[in-house]
Structures are given as structure tokens and as C-alpha cells.
Amino acid sequence: MxxxxxxxxxxxxxxxxxxxxxxxxxxxxxxxxxxxxxxxxxxxxxxxxxxxxxxxxxxxxxxxFMDAIEQKGKAMNKRYMRYFWTELKKWFELPQFVATITLFLVFYFAFSSRFVSVLVFTFFLIIAIWSIFKGIKLKKQFNHRKKISNKKWMLEELIFKQAGGAAMIFISQIGNIFIMSDRYLDNIYAIIGFSVAFTAVVLINYISLELIPNKAEKLLKETYPEFSL
Known part of the structure; x- marks a missing residue:
């Protein structure tokens, strides 16, 4: 039956x-x-x-169903992170590695100059504004997609709604960033560390807010054969 x-x-x-x-x-x-x-x-x-x-x-x-929800959430987070690390590794391989080194050097020479405080503020502002703009745009896209399909997919929500998490953590550290720029950026190791941190933030935000959302259709169809918008 x-x-x-x-x-x-x-x-x-x-x-x-x-x-x-x-x-x-x-x-x-x-x-x-x-x-x-x-x-x-x-x-x-x-x-x-x-x-x-x-x-x-x-x-x-x-x-x-709480245990099932939790297990599914963990599985989708792992899948999302696999996509993320796959994209991140590409930036340490040619030809993208050239862009990564160039970005690091831009930050290094900027933070080595006497205008370090102004440049830290400028870079921070650019990253913050772009990240907030992209986060809002992705959230609107997600709501629009959900309205069209009348369905909510867990991986889709991760891609479009939670992508800006790293950006929010970075923005919340604004006070510490300016304190460190005033106190420690006369030390070459601090300059290198700051340059690496800013380079990492740019790459993380670009991957999570731009690259992965642009591949959403492909990733969702790979995960859910029955997916259609």
C-alpha cells in the first residue's frame, strides 16, 4: 500500500x-x-x-526533528566550507597568486608609510562599505528567489544570507584596528601581520560575497538534482 x-x-x-x-x-x-x-x-x-x-x-x-535539523545544518555548513576552501586555494596558485601578492604589497607599503592612520581608515571604510552593500544585495536576492520558488533550501540560505559573517566580524573590530595602527605599526612584524590580515579579509569577503554567490545555480544543482528556481 x-x-x-x-x-x-x-x-x-x-x-x-x-x-x-x-x-x-x-x-x-x-x-x-x-x-x-x-x-x-x-x-x-x-x-x-x-x-x-x-x-x-x-x-x-x-x-x-531538532536533531535532524542540526545534522543537516552541519552537513550543509561543511559543504559550503568545501566550496569556500576550493575557491580560496586558487588564490595561492598561479595566476591568481600574483594578484594575492600584489594585494599584500599594496597593504604593506601603505602601512609602512607615515600616512598609516589615514590609510588604515580608508581601507577599512572601503572594505566595510562594499561588504555591507553586497550583504544587503545578497539578502534581497535571496528573498526574491524564495518568493519565486516558494521554497527555502538550506545551502541557498548559506550562500545568500550568511555570506557576510566574516565582514561583520571585521567591522566589529574597528576600535582594535585603530588602536593597533597607532601603537604597533612602527614594527615590521606588526606591519606584515596587519598586511596579511587585510589581505585575508579582502579575499574572504570577495569569495563569500562575490564568487560563491555567482556560482550559486551550479552549486545548488550539484547538491539538489531537483533544484530549479
Whole structure:
């Protein structure tokens, strides 16, 4: 005995009612519940759908779908980070490595000059404004995409909504950055460290706010064969 289309839809509604927001996890849970219900019907053909559904749900324990949500979140974070590290490694290989070294040298010579305080503020402002602008733009894109598809995919949310996390951490350190620029940038090791830090921030933000979102369609179709906008 197989579930009907209306019953499958009821299972999707059931998962949403139990705080499963993302369509990809809903689909996995619906498939799991459906298999369990059909297995029960093989033994008890007269069992009501609601009773079989509640039995299947109880097997998830007292926290319901919370463990499944957490595990899926960890899996998608790992997948996202694999994409990120793949892109980052390219900047330490030719020809991108030339751009990485050039960026480092720009910061190094800027922080070695007597205008260091002004240049730190200028670079910080440029990075902050660009990162905030891109973060807002990506959030709007995500909301628009969700409105079109009426579905919320976990990896898609990571790509479009959480990409600016590193930028926000950087911006929150504005006070420490200016204190360090005043106190420590007469030391060559401090200058090198500052230059590396600013180079890393630029690369991290560019990858997470520009490169990966631009490849979103490809990455989502690789992860979800059924994905379509």
C-alpha cells in the first residue's frame, strides 16, 4: 500500500508545522516518514494514516526533528566550507597568486608609510562599505528567489544570507584596528601581520560575497538534482 499525493502533501505540512523550514530537509524527512508508514501498513493494513504518521514521528524522540535539523545544518555548513576552501586555494596558485601578492604589497607599503592612520581608515571604510552593500544585495536576492520558488533550501540560505559573517566580524573590530595602527605599526612584524590580515579579509569577503554567490545555480544543482528556481 502506497501513500497518496494528498497524504504526501500532508507530510510536507506536518514537517513545516514542526519547525522544518528548508525544503531539502522537508523532502528527506517526508521520504523517511513515508517509508516508515508504508512499512507499518505491510504489517497492519487497516492502520489509519494519522496513527501511522504519529508512530513514525515518535521514533525521532522527544526533540522531534531538532536533531535532524542540526545534522543537516552541519552537513550543509561543511559543504559550503568545501566550496569556500576550493575557491580560496586558487588564490595561492598561479595566476591568481600574483594578484594575492600584489594585494599584500599594496597593504604593506601603505602601512609602512607615515600616512598609516589615514590609510588604515580608508581601507577599512572601503572594505566595510562594499561588504555591507553586497550583504544587503545578497539578502534581497535571496528573498526574491524564495518568493519565486516558494521554497527555502538550506545551502541557498548559506550562500545568500550568511555570506557576510566574516565582514561583520571585521567591522566589529574597528576600535582594535585603530588602536593597533597607532601603537604597533612602527614594527615590521606588526606591519606584515596587519598586511596579511587585510589581505585575508579582502579575499574572504570577495569569495563569500562575490564568487560563491555567482556560482550559486551550479552549486545548488550539484547538491539538489531537483533544484530549479
Amino acid at each position: 502506497k501513500l497518496t499525493e494528498p497524504q504526501i502533501k500532508q507530510l510536507y505540512t506536518f514537517t513545516r508545522e514542526h519547525y522544518v523550514e528548508h525544503y531539502d530537509l522537508q523532502t528527506e524527512l517526508v521520504d523517511h516518514l513515508a517509508n516508515d508508514i508504508e512499512s507499518q501498513w505491510q504489517v497492519e493494513p487497516q492502520l489509519l494514516f494519522e496513527d501511522a504518521k504519529n508512530r513514525a514521528f515518535k521514533k525521532f524522540g522527544i526533540f522531534g
